[in-house]
Amino acid sequence: MDVKKKAACGSEYIANRAPVRFIAPDNGPCRLPRDEVSPYPLEMLPCRSVPLCSCALRRVAGVWLTAAIGWTGYGVASAEPRATTLGVTIVDRVDMTVVPAHLRTQHPVLVRHLGLAVRRALGQVGRFRIQRLPGAAADDVDFEVRIDLNQVQKVYTNELLYYTERELLDEVDLGPQGGGSQYEVVSLPSVNVEFDVRLVAPRDVVLWSASLDSTVVVPHDESIFIYNTWKYPGATDPGLTRQFLADILRLQDANRWVERVLSVSDRWIISRPGDDLRTAQDIIGRLAASFAVDVDDHVPLEGRVLDQQTSAEGEVLVKLDVGGYHGLALRHRLELWRPPPAQKKVGQVEIVRLDSTTAVARIRKLDRDLKKTGESLQQYRVISPKRASRR
Numbered sequence: 257m258d259v260k261k262k263a264a265c266g267s268e269y270i271a272n273r274a275p276v277r278f279i280a281p282d283n284g285p286c287r288l289p290r291d292e293v294s295p296y297p298l299e300m301l302p303c304r305s306v307p308l309c310s311c312a313l314r315r316v317a318g319v320w321l322t323a324a325i326g327w328t329g330y331g332v333a334s335a336e337p338r339a340t341t342l343g344v345t346i347v348d349r350v351d352m353t354v355v356p357a358h359l360r361t362q363h364p365v366l367v368r369h370l371g372l373a374v375r376r377a378l379g380q381v382g383r384f385r386i387q388r389l390p391g392a393a394a395d396d397v398d399f400e401v402r403i404d405l406n407q408v409q410k411v412y413t414n415e416l417l418y419y420t421e422r423e424l425l426d427e428v429d430l431g432p433q434g435g436g437s438q439y440e441v442v443s444l445p446s447v448n449v450e451f452d453v454r455l456v457a458p459r460d461v462v463l464w465s466a467s468l469d470s471t472v473v474v475p476h477d478e479s480i481f482i483y484n485t486w487k488y489p490g491a492t493d494p495g496l497t498r499q500f501l502a503d504i505l506r507l508q509d510a511n512r513w514v515e516r517v518l519s520v521s522d523r524w525i526i527s528r529p530g531d532d533l534r535t536a537q538d539i540i541g542r543l544a545a546s547f548a549v550d551v552d553d554h555v556p557l558e559g560r561v562l563d564q565q566t567s568a569e570g571e572v573l574v575k576l577d578v579g580g581y582h583g584l585a586l587r588h589r590l591e592l593w594r595p596p597p598a599q600k601k602v603g604q605v606e607i608v609r610l611d612s613t614t615a616v617a618r619i620r621k622l623d624r625d626l627k628k629t630g631e632s633l634q635q636y637r638v639i640s641p642k643r644a645s646r647r
Contacts, residue, residue: 339383340384341385341386341396341397341399342399342401343388344371344374344378344400345390345400345403346371347402348363349405351407354409355409355410359410359533362533366533369537369540369541370451370544371403373541373545374544375388377544378548380548381548382581384552399463399555401453401454401456401551402453403451403452404452406450407448408447409447410446410447410507410532411447411448411471411511412445412518413444413517414441414520418439419438440522440523441520441521443518443525444473445474445476445532446474447536447539449469449540450468450469452465452468453466453547453551455554457556463554466547466550468547469543470539472535474532475535476526476531478525480496480526481523482501482524483522483524484518484519484521484524485497496526504524556640557578557582557583557584558639559578559582559615559638560595560638561576561633561636561638562576562577562614562634564634571618572633573608573616573618574616574619574633574636575616576614576617577613578614578615580610580615582613584607586608586609587606587608588606588607588640589604589606589607590604590606590607590617590638590639590640591604591639592604592605592619592621592637593636593637593638594637595635602623603620603621603622604619604620
């Protein structure tokens with residue numbers, strides 16, 4: 257089969273899917289790969305040249321001309337997706353009096369890291385333009401994602417270690433605790449991060465909210481520790497006591513939870529400040545990524561009617577400026593509203609056909625007065641409180 261016949265066969269893929277990018281050597285004629293018997297449609301063939309060849313350009317131009325003429329047969333035509341703009345606000349509510357000195361000095365870095373992680377996670381959803389607030393004009397933002405950072409704190413979590421009768425505990429004999437076993441309680445250094453997230457519509461209407469927190473043990477060297485100074489006074493090397501005990505005592509005074517945890521343990525494991533900071537950053541990044549899909553699911557979907565036609569059977573069909581990219585799915589039902597500034601619901605539509613950026617819907621319900629007058633529905637709004645699908 258020659259090249260012209262193959263290009264003609266591929267026209268159906270050009271008309272119904274993405275434009276075909278043919279293989280073209282520099283300044284050479286359009287050609288297909290050497291393997292002429294390919295199991296793949298033309299749009300899946302590899303491209304070895306960035307520019308489109310002349311026949312592909314003519315073919316794509318024909319598709320664009322067809323799209324410009326209209327949506328014959330109630331089809332859909334691709335367009336640039338209309339993205340929703342989200343503004344991200346970080347509100348720092350951390351009580352700095354209970355934060356250790358090394359985390360206190362790095363706290364502004366952690367706050368900036370939280371903002372960056374949230375904006376990156378929301379941006380990776382692919383539906384939104386992201387703005388930082390304050391900074392962007394309020395009128396440029398459709399919805400606000402508001403983060404209240406409540407805590408970034410060094411804490412301790414206890415772990416119970418059991419030993420057999422033949423095993424000896426380092427330096428201190430704690431004695432059997434019943435059943436012929438020996439054990440000790442070890443306090444492990446940890447970092448706790450807590451924040452609240454809210455999706456806020458104009459006029460401070462909260463559409464969705466959640467409280468997120470996570471506590472993670474900091475990487476540490478188990479050989480560096482201090483014995484509980486109340487249980488085993490003088491058991492720790494004086495050098496380690498002078499270097500680390502003051503920070504632990506300050507943490508106990510500032511946090512009653514830490515005081516209770518440390519008071520019942522036998523050993524307090526020491527972690528390095530740099531490891532504390534990196535652990536806090538890792539927690540913030542994972543928490544930020546965890547709610548991006550929830551925000552996406554709860555951002556209301558809103559579009560407009562671009563055109564209106566009546567089928568041969570007398571059914572009214574409308575073309576919308578939103579599609580699968582925005583979260584629509586077949587049989588998704590949306591409310592039909594009058595254009596702004598009117599705030600009146602006048603019916604309901606149901607999606608019957610869609611592509612990535614546009615859709616066709618049939619009228620399921622329509623206001624009685626609109627039926628009588630036959631008023632055009634162009635520029636009417638379609639609204640769904642939630643998205644029907646995830647891209």
